[in-house]
Amino acid sequence: MGGDHAPDSVIAGAAQVLKKYPNTRFIIFGDENRVRPVLSRHKSLEKASAVHHTDKAVRDDDKPSAALRGGKGSSMRLAIEAVQKGEADAVVSGGNTGALMAMAKIILKTLPGIHRPAIASVFPAIKNETIMLDLGANVLVDAENLVQFAVLGAVFAKAHRKIAMPNVGLLNVGSEENKGPDHVRGAAAILSHVDFPGHYHGFVEGDDITKGTVDVVVSDGYAGNIALKAAEGVGAMTGYFFKKAVRSDPLSLLGSALSFMAFRRFKKRMDPRLYNGGVFLGLNGICVKSHGCTDAVGFASALTLAVELVKHGYIEQVAQDIGHLMSQETFLSEGSYGD
Amino acid sequence: MGGDHAPDSVIAGAAQVLKKYPNTRFIIFGDENRVRPVLSRHKSLEKASAVHHTDKAVRDDDKPSAALRGGKGSSMRLAIEAVQKGEADAVVSGGNTGALMAMAKIILKTLPGIHRPAIASVFPAIKNETIMLDLGANVLVDAENLVQFAVLGAVFAKAHRKIAMPNVGLLNVGSEENKGPDHVRGAAAILSHVDFPGHYHGFVEGDDITKGTVDVVVSDGYAGNIALKAAEGVGAMTGYFFKKAVRSDPLSLLGSALSFMAFRRFKKRMDPRLYNGGVFLGLNGICVKSHGCTDAVGFASALTLAVELVKHGYIEQVAQDIGHLMSQETFLSEGSYGD
Numbered sequence: 001m002g003g004d005h006a007p008d009s010v011i012a013g014a015a016q017v018l019k020k021y022p023n024t025r026f027i028i029f030g031d032e033n034r035v036r037p038v039l040s041r042h043k044s045l046e047k048a049s050a051v052h053h054t055d056k057a058v059r060d061d062d063k064p065s066a067a068l069r070g071g072k073g074s075s076m077r078l079a080i081e082a083v084q085k086g087e088a089d090a091v092v093s094g095g096n097t098g099a100l101m102a103m104a105k106i107i108l109k110t111l112p113g114i115h116r117p118a119i120a121s122v123f124p125a126i127k128n129e130t131i132m133l134d135l136g137a138n139v140l141v142d143a144e145n146l147v148q149f150a151v152l153g154a155v156f157a158k159a160h161r162k163i164a165m166p167n168v169g170l171l172n173v174g175s176e177e178n179k180g181p182d183h184v185r186g187a188a189a190i191l192s193h194v195d196f197p198g199h200y201h202g203f204v205e206g207d208d209i210t211k212g213t214v215d216v217v218v219s220d221g222y223a224g225n226i227a228l229k230a231a232e233g234v235g236a237m238t239g240y241f242f243k244k245a246v247r248s249d250p251l252s253l254l255g256s257a258l259s260f261m262a263f264r265r266f267k268k269r270m271d272p273r274l275y276n277g278g279v280f281l282g283l284n285g286i287c288v289k290s291h292g293c294t295d296a297v298g299f300a301s302a303l304t305l306a307v308e309l310v311k312h313g314y315i316e317q318v319a320q321d322i323g324h325l326m327s328q329e330t331f332l333s334e335g336s337y338g339d
Numbered sequence: 340m341g342g343d344h345a346p347d348s349v350i351a352g353a354a355q356v357l358k359k360y361p362n363t364r365f366i367i368f369g370d371e372n373r374v375r376p377v378l379s380r381h382k383s384l385e386k387a388s389a390v391h392h393t394d395k396a397v398r399d400d401d402k403p404s405a406a407l408r409g410g411k412g413s414s415m416r417l418a419i420e421a422v423q424k425g426e427a428d429a430v431v432s433g434g435n436t437g438a439l440m441a442m443a444k445i446i447l448k449t450l451p452g453i454h455r456p457a458i459a460s461v462f463p464a465i466k467n468e469t470i471m472l473d474l475g476a477n478v479l480v481d482a483e484n485l486v487q488f489a490v491l492g493a494v495f496a497k498a499h500r501k502i503a504m505p506n507v508g509l510l511n512v513g514s515e516e517n518k519g520p521d522h523v524r525g526a527a528a529i530l531s532h533v534d535f536p537g538h539y540h541g542f543v544e545g546d547d548i549t550k551g552t553v554d555v556v557v558s559d560g561y562a563g564n565i566a567l568k569a570a571e572g573v574g575a576m577t578g579y580f581f582k583k584a585v586r587s588d589p590l591s592l593l594g595s596a597l598s599f600m601a602f603r604r605f606k607k608r609m610d611p612r613l614y615n616g617g618v619f620l621g622l623n624g625i626c627v628k629s630h631g632c633t634d635a636v637g638f639a640s641a642l643t644l645a646v647e648l649v650k651h652g653y654i655e656q657v658a659q660d661i662g663h664l665m666s667q668e669t670f671l672s673e674g675s676y677g678d
Contacts, residue, residue, distance in 0.1 A: 124576070125576065126576050126580075136512055139512060139519060172565075173475055173560065173561055173564040179478075180478060180561070181478050206564070206565045206567065206568025206569035206571070207571050207572030208568075208572070209572055210569075210575065210576040211575075211576075219565075222519070222562060223561060223562050225544075226510060226511075226512065226545045226558075226562045227545065227566055227569035228569075229544045229545025229546040229547075230566035230569050230570045231545070231569045231570060231572070231573045233545060233546030233547070233548055233570070234570045234577075235573055235577070236465075236549065237463065237465050237550075237609075238573075238574070238609065241605055241609055244604075245601040246601045248601065249600050249601065251597050251598070251600060252598040252599075252601035255593075258590050258597065259585060259594030259595055259598070260591075261587075261590060261591050262584040262585045263584070265583075265587060266580055266584035269580045
């Protein structure tokens with residue numbers, strides 16, 4: 001029920017994912033009267049799906065606290081509860097981000113040893129792709145939180161990009177050791193010494209996200225969210241000025257028509273729909289947030305992230321790696337400043 | 340002596356600025372044997388310029404502390420000293436940023452009432468342009484520092500864009516009042532009540548920089564620097580993938596050749612050279628940092644910023660507005676948390 005084009009885009013996205021992963025089964029939470037007619041247009045998906053009826057939905061403008069209080073029986077809450085009960089392996093929603101995070105935290109809870117969950121996404125980069133977290137679940141974090149994010153991100157990179165030993169960098173204002181705020185330098189001190197499921201690269205800067213310098217960029221949610229939005233803004237502005245420039249004279253318009261193959265190639269590499277999906281990491285269950293305004297292709301990307309994490313056994317792997325991290329307690333307390 | 344193409348790009352840039360502002364006079368600090376031959380190719384500029392010889396230069400990889408200790412008599416230090424002595428109205432350099440900031444702080448000092456200087460730049464936006472600060476002079480700041488940055492930025496907007504009452508926003512992770520770290524919320528509490536030379540808009544997010552939602556975006560140097568670099572990274576990646584896509588088939592290449600007018604229009608609106616120049620605000624003197632790797636057009640942009648600030652009487656205006664801010668002390672102490 002979440003997002004601008006639901007349930008159509010959600011169901012069409014699920015149909016695409018079923019073709020790629022034929023063993024996937026879906027439980028669709030929402031208004032049966034709206035879901036059934038759309039589902040009947042996708043026969044294979046209809047067979048692979050159960051519909052769990054509810055006409056209650058969290059609204060986009062509900063505050064997280066209101067959604068927690070009044071959200072009982074809503075499609076969002078029921079879907080998260082299905083993961084908690086073991087009826088589903090993952091939940092994917094295009095609804096209200098704040099409400100989804102608040103409910104997922106309360107119902108699924110964080111994994112033992114993880115103090116805070118983080119939101120991660122995959123971004124295009126000149127070299128490969130970059131996984132970045134936290135994109136805004138936490139404004140203030142301490143050094144230990146960042147180290148836990150490094151583990152969460154590294155295991156995500158293993159699942160998503162099948163890399164044995166992902167390179168992990170800490171987002172900072174410079175690459176020199178003495179640069180940046182205490183919590184970032186504190187995390188660097190810990191990551192340089194502990195054994196974790198990745199290789200610690202050192203500090204990276206904002207432009208390293210798109211350069212692809214490392215596989216995983218770790219940040220607090222304050223700088224991470226601002227960097228993400230600033231990057232999205234540049235993308236939107238570039239597109240706006242480019243279209244405007246092309247449409248201002250007929251020769252350029254003709255030229256751009258001839259360049260259709262280039263535009264297709266370009267779009268394929270940078271298409272935000274192919275990178276849709278914010279994964280909530282650190283919870284005892286897999287929860288993925290899709291952009292509300294995406295289409296079937298975008299929703300399929302978010303679903304694919306969930307399927308990949310389930311197939312990889314993400315939760316079990318993280319639980320094990322966090323346990324190993326905690327067993328190296330000396331390093332953690334030595335390097336832990338900036339709380 | 341600073342930057343990759345000095346002294347050629349510096350001198351050619353000055354020649355461009357002299358055409359636009361014929362009353363400008365230049366003092367060029369550097370190796371006379373390298374400066375004179377280039378200067379002799381620009382007759383009007385040669386007449387409007389004095390050359391102050393020194394063969395000592397701060398290197399790009401010098402640490403700020405080393406530049407402070409060993410930089411006596413260097414072109415950078417002499418140029419800053421000329422401002423301090425009143426021989427020059429402003430200094431513009433393409434050299435080492437950290438060294439320039441450290442020397443400028445020591446020699447020019449901050450204005451009374453300003454605790455820390457900030458680095459500001461102008462950025463293209465869909466609607467008009469956006470001035471943003473701090474881009475990395477300070478990692479950690481408190482609420483009062485951000486309020487002072489708001490004054491520094493608002494007066495800069497008046498000088499640069501001739502706006503009577505610039506809109507000022509605080510960079511944050513959301514627009515709701517309860518969002519964000521203490522120092523940002525503290526600054527919001529103060530700016531909502533004090534009389535300062537702008538209109539306080541509220542919180543803005545990363546994508547508001549390029550939307551042009553406000554005239555001035557105020558941030559600490561941690562988030563500000565990361566946002567700036569992330570934005571630059573997206574620009575670089577977009578250009579890279581676009582060129583690659585166009586060059587991959589002959590029809591697209593032909594199409595892009597036909598679109599030359601569109602590319603020219605697009606470039607004119609987004610050309611980073613036209614937005615070159617980081618202005619050090621809050622010091623008792625005007626100091627502008629040019630990108631080291633820019634050309635004459637880029638260096639002319641940095642020089643133009645300096646000329647505009649001088650013409651506007653920036654220092655005197657800020658001194659007056661900061662004095663007025665300090666006279667409203669009650670608000671400052673009420674709203675001042677997050678230190």
